[in-house]
Amino acid sequence: MNRLSTLSAGIALGATLALLSMLCALTFALWPDATLDFAGAFTHGLDLGTIKSATPISPGRALYGIVGLGVVGLVTGVVYASIYNVV
Template sequence: MTLSPPWKTGLALALTMAFSYIVCALLYRQWPAQGIDFLNALFHGLDFHKLASPAPFTLAVFLYPLVVLALWGFVVGTVFAWLHTLLHGRR
């Protein structure tokens, strides 16, 4: 089995995280109260209502986390693939 270069795994994770964030942000923009309720359920009842902000949902508020998540996904995916190859070797 030939493994792909680590950066390709990084790119796949970065694109997956970016896509997931875009979907999540669009749903939250449409239904903010239900989005917070979903987070509360996802995190075992931790109350996210206290973090709700009356600030408008601007392009900058959308883009900054998108870039951060995509970059983080690329780095984590690349390091993961590199370590996987290092530990398992190329076959």
């Protein structure tokens, strides 16, 4: 069985999640109602309009989310690859 590089798996997942978060923030900034409608489809029709913020998202807050999700992805990828290599 091939071993996974723990750091490579972590970086790959972290970068992927950061990119997805960046695209999500961009689409929400451009089309907030359509983005909430689309996200509602993933939650089987749950009305997400009630949690929509009245103020637009700031670039700093978007960056905070992008970096945070990237770190979560990095840690998750490292843990996943470590477990994969043991099993």
